[in-house]
Amino acid sequence: MKKLSKRIISISIMLIMFMITFAGCQNKTNSSNNESNSKKVYKLGICAYPAFYTWYITQAEGFFKKRGINVKLVYFPVYSDSVQAFNTGKIDMLSAAVPDIIAPYVNGIGLETVLLLDNSNGADGLVARNGINSIKDLKGKSVATEYGTIEHFFLLNALKKKGMTEKDINFVNLSISDAAPAFLSGKVDAASLWEPSLSKALAKKDSKLLVSSKDTPGLIPDVLVANKDMVENGKPDIEKVINAYYDSMEFYVKNKDKAIQDMAKGAGISTNEMKVAMSGSKLFTIKSSIDAMDKKEDNYSYLPYTTEKIARFLQMVKMIDKMPDDTKKMYNSAYLKEVLKTRESTPVPDTTK
Structure with missing residues (x-):
């Protein structure tokens, strides 16, 4: 009976030592993982x-x-x-x-x-040159923006509200960073832009803001x-x-x-x-x-x-x-x-x- 008790005690000690060692390994592993994530x-x-x-x-x-x-x-x-x-x-x-x-x-x-x-509460807008005073006036005119982006969507939405589509304008696919200079140099009649390009385009003499995101809150x-x-x-x-x-x-x-x-x-x-x-x-x-x-x-x-x-x-x-x-x-x-x-x-x- 004494031999059995000693054996049980011995096994218990071994189990405890194993658990302590295993826990230490786990802590090292977790510490290693945390360090990896931080890096x-x-x-x-x-x-x-x-x-x-x-x-x-x-x-x-x-x-x-x-x-x-x-x-x-x-x-x-x-x-x-x-x-x-x-x-x-x-x-x-x-x-x-x-x-x-x-x-x-x-x-x-x-x-x-x-x-x-x-x-956007005015940070996106459609700007046009002198002589273009409304969305309807864009018919047949060159309008630049970046295809497939939010400005393209904004432009299409503005046209749709006036019963127009992209086919009614001469769409010019330019990145936003290129569309603003194209408008400023007179290469296109209008451009759909976001800030800070929008403000730069509006600084051009006689340019006109036809519509902005302030007119479509939450859009x-x-x-x-x-x-x-x-x-x-x-x-x-x-x-x-x-x-x-x-x-x-x-x-x-x-x-x-x-x-x-x-x-x-x-x-x-x-x-x-x-x-x-x-x-x-x-x-x-x-x-x-x-x-x-x-x-x-x-x-x-x-x-x-x-x-x-x-x-x-x-x-x-x-x-x-x-x-x-x-x-x-x-x-x-x-x-x-x-x-x-x-x-x-x-x-x-x-x-x-």
């Missing part, structure tokens, strides 16, 4: 659009580093190139207009919309999307990015001049140009961003509603072959809700002032 460099694509320039605040003021995440901003002079880079897995996150993420979603590119950046939302790999393997990192973004918003509220300087430097424009460009963007708090994703409304304040309307239009003009199965699935407010638990407030600047 991963996430690439976030941006292009020349005011609300996307807010990421330069995050970068310049060290908020990514503060949140323990390594993010590299990748600038694309041609907007459609940024969308293509995201679709092919060359970047992990993308700042984009909602119309430009519908086709990738429909085509099976894994993505989730994790943050609402802004609604052009801009968002941050994460790719499938990041969604599946980097949920905590998505929350860190969102936290870093709202650190930037708080900094923008308290240090407006420095925030504008950060954006202007990154954009390569003057601080005054940056202020004007940002005046066309309506920014969102965490709560209002969550509401836009989750609070069901039959109007453009509800992102899935907006997305469905845009998708139907894109299908009508043959930009997509089929409708998304459920536009609500494109949006995931869970990350924002987690971030909201740890923040006392989420102010955003009033860019119109």
